[in-house]
Amino acid sequence: MPELPEVEVVRRGLERWAAGRTVSAVEVLDARSARRHDAGPADFTERLTGARLAVPERRGKYLWIPLSGPGPLTGALVAHLGMSGQLLVNEPGDTDPRHLRIRLLLEPVEDGEDRSRELRFVDQRIFGGLFVDALVEAVDRPGQLLPASVAHIGRDPLDPAFDPEAVHSRLRRRKTGLKRALLDQALVSGIGNIYADEALWRARLHYARPTETLNRTESGRLFEAVREVMEEALAQGGTSFDSLYVNVNGDSGYFDRSLNVYGRAGQPCRRCARQGRESIVVRERFMNRSSAYCPRCQPVPRRARW
DNA sequence: CCAGTAGCCTGCTTGC
DNA sequence: TGCAAGCAGGCTACTG
Numbered sequence: 356m357p358e359l360p361e362v363e364v365v366r367r368g369l370e371r372w373a374a375g376r377t378v379s380a381v382e383v384l385d386a387r388s389a390r391r392h393d394a395g396p397a398d399f400t401e402r403l404t405g406a407r408l409a410v411p412e413r414r415g416k417y418l419w420i421p422l423s424g425p426g427p428l429t430g431a432l433v434a435h436l437g438m439s440g441q442l443l444v445n446e447p448g449d450t451d452p453r454h455l456r457i458r459l460l461l462e463p464v465e466d467g468e469d470r471s472r473e474l475r476f477v478d479q480r481i482f483g484g485l486f487v488d489a490l491v492e493a494v495d496r497p498g499q500l501l502p503a504s505v506a507h508i509g510r511d512p513l514d515p516a517f518d519p520e521a522v523h524s525r526l527r528r529r530k531t532g533l534k535r536a537l538l539d540q541a542l543v544s545g546i547g548n549i550y551a552d553e554a555l556w557r558a559r560l561h562y563a564r565p566t567e568t569l570n571r572t573e574s575g576r577l578f579e580a581v582r583e584v585m586e587e588a589l590a591q592g593g594t595s596f597d598s599l600y601v602n603v604n605g606d607s608g609y610f611d612r613s614l615n616v617y618g619r620a621g622q623p624c625r626r627c628a629r630q631g632r633e634s635i636v637v638r639e640r641f642m643n644r645s646s647a648y649c650p651r652c653q654p655v656p657r658r659a660r661w
Numbered sequence: 662c663c664a665g666t667a668g669c670c671t672g673c674t675t676g677c
Numbered sequence: 678t679g680c681a682a683g684c685a686g687g688c689t690a691c692t693g
Contacts, residue, residue, distance in 0.1 A: 480685090482686075529663085548686060
């Protein structure tokens, strides 16, 4: 499941392998993967054909490639990977993978040696998709452009302009549970179910903690934990884009090795074990998804908000 | 405006 | 063995 670190790995791969190229042809094999393009697949194809791909950008789990026509910027190709989306760069003629949904043919870069490439959007479950959108100025930063459809997304903890104090104030004004707030991409972006559980564990906070009772120390600890979890995942997955095949299926290599609570229900809490205490990680259903935590170092708050 | 939830999707796993 | 239900969960659109 791609979260921010996985999406950043894709962004880097695209910067390395697709930026600077011009789209010569587009094939929408499954219109559902372009359903967020309001004007339909034919318009999607038309807007992309002949466009030049600039350096990809990212906010949270949204990724976009600014497009220039023959002239200045005309918009952006926006991608969201959803649950199972992948963006792959291939040589034309490579065998089509099972869930190939959209294909973009990319012209060679103009040095005579280079070949054409294919940018492929592969997505088993079709929660993700591609669309073309207009670029608008960021409200809090004149001059910074982002797709109109991404304007409501909050800055992520790896963004230099991320403001922990501002997010803390907004958290305090909410009346909800902490994990619900962490997963709200308008408040702070890039955090999905897995990294939410991992960050909460690190910060020793329970997912049902009422946001309005959080103090600065705790929110500071939490954002720090989120950043650490993301940076570690990035360090492990962020080196695999050095070959042509931009491999980003959500496997950053982080999953098996470094997870402390997610997928570890029934196993001992590592932090408690280090302290010579015994506590077993539990898994509960919450918000129609699973939440894992250690009941000893992340005790259920007195006034829990589920 | 805010909090909370249904529905979108496919494929693997589990239960009868 | 076959079939159905359960599960995985990010995001938008919608309701209260």
